[in-house]
Amino acid sequence: MRHYLKFFFDPGFDRRKLTPRLRQDGSVDLYDLGYVQNVMAGEVVAQWLPTEKAPPDADPRAFYSEKVFPYGLGCTPDPGNPDRLVSTVNGYVAFENGRITVRRTLVVPGDVGFHTGNIVFVGDVTIEGAVRAGFEVVGRNVVVRGLVEGARIRATESIVAESGIKGSDNAVIRAGGNLRTKFCENAELHAGRNLLVDASSMLCHFYVGERLAVKERLVGGTATCRGSVYVGEALGGGLRTQTKLLMGYDPELISRDRALRIKIHRTNERAMALRREVGPEGRAGKELAEELAALERKLASYQDLRHKLWLNRHGGENFLVCRVIVPGVIGANVEIGIGEAVMDAPDGARDVLFRYYDGDVVMSSPAVKR
Template sequence: MPYVLTFHFDPDFEKRRLRPKNRDDGTVDQFDLGYAQNVALGQTLAEWETLPLDAAADLDPDRIVSESTAFPCGEGCSVDPDNPLRLLASVNGHVAFLDGRITVRETLAIGCDIDFHTGNIVAVGDVLIGGDVRAGFAVMGRNVTITGSVVAARIRAMGNVTCHGGIQGGAKATIRAGKSLRAKFCENAVLHAGQNILIDGSCMHCRLFAGQKLAVKGRLAGGEVYCGEAVYVGEQLGGGGQSQTRLLLGYDPERIHKDQHIKASMRQTLLDIETLRLDMGRGEASAAQHAAALEQSLQRFETFKRQLKKLWDNPAAMRRFSTCRVIVPGRIGANVEVSIGEAALSVPEDTRDAVLRYQDGEIVIEHPALRK
């Protein structure tokens, strides 16, 4: 009895020319070319179906017809133990039909820049990029490794992010790692890591959110640091001209980030409320016109207040301040402010080989930075 193989993905995808996706409004998204076909563990990839004899003549010549039900499968897929006629993905990754075999690879390897030739990259597995990630583009994956640089782009990984060429943020780059993040250098970017951030060179004018530890081997100057436990700066902390370098330790950095977002929304809502009240004072017609909008803005403001209270009511929001450290074996320059919990200190310029820690509600400075 002949069987025909039905694919549950596009087997010719790798041969097709990538094209921008159409939006609902009729325009096209030049950043979304659908570079990879993602599949999840257990997803059906293909299955054999019985082919009636009278249907063989009408069958597409490219369809696979066989007397056997052996699947042309490679790595990353396996036959369904409950149904030998169905092939399943055995890993999360991207599926392809190449050289006559169905394969699912966990790592999506792209040997070029991420730009208008590739579009944004969204993968359920790991992503390895052989070039740069250009301005305006985004990469999402389980773990993301970039051989080149990140230039004003967005990177998001459930696990780790590694950028061998550094991060040139242009005040537009946002890098998020569920676990740890490592880069050669970074400037004018926002970096988030659920665990640790390691910068092999210098970090200039960035906003850093590290759930556990931050280490900068070179210089850290300008910007803001929010870190749960410890900050290490090898060469110099601060001293970036007139710009201030602020460090806050002892709190969950992501709560701090959410706090900032909610407070920014509250400030904007207050401005909206004041504007609406001014408009309503211009007469009865204007008052009637803006009454509903004012009520919505007032309700929105109360919602933000509740969100802010809920954010900090959780006991997990607090840390043990006594274990926090700022370690600088090199030099501390001008305009450096360190806060641990509610204690704050403007660090004296030209402090050297020092460790800053929390003690009895204050921040104390001790020497040397590293004890043998």
């Protein structure tokens, strides 16, 4: 007697034969190849059904002489329904060597690029190669062995970029917990807890929930941090490169504020250009006037959102715990803000500590008591 096992995934899935997903408009998405078959804990991955319910094109592997689940790691028969096989973990489901398995860690053996598409996974991800510009990786904990280019990486817990991040102003890296990278350039980095740069940072934007540490140089860009910032060798440098630190505030609030300010600036620029072009006569003039009116409504909306953002902030900041610790040297054009107090850090100062005291930013030495 034959028994039919319905798979709730593709048992013949082969990552070597991926094809782009078809959009509703008939075009294809070259970044979405469906690299992984995600399942959540408790989700049904297979179920015994009467043989007559098998479709005509049923996979030959779905028929068994005995009603015994072919399963391995990460799944088990459902205690409430012995005809169902359920996942016991969040992970990816596969049919390997005749067994259904669910694994919590996904290893991508090379680069993330057009041959893989974006990687969106519910468990831990290890990328053995690079993450190429324009692609996205999502996971719980993410490790990238190669270089991160102008890509987007999101992790609910930690991210490690072992070879560094070279973002070309397009990399956005978000870790719910800790983030560590060899170096970083022209990127936006978010860490819910701590962020560590093993070498240097140049022209980056940091948003850190607790502590930021850069072992060598931090030059250019901005760093927003609730707790402490440590820079080992040099903070700032270059007359044309400003380095700004803002301490004590919610970093994600500052991030959203920055995004709104960028939108306001770009919308303003376009509106100003249209104002110069709008004429009183003709179809073109009317079309431009309509576009200008739409831009002005959008501008008002952005400004209202920014006002509400600060109006509804939770508060509760403790500026007294904020520290900027620089055992090395302060370069040119460095601004340090703790709360509403701001200091232009003195160029050439060495082995110094900045903190908040009585409404001001004050500097003392040494940076670390020995």
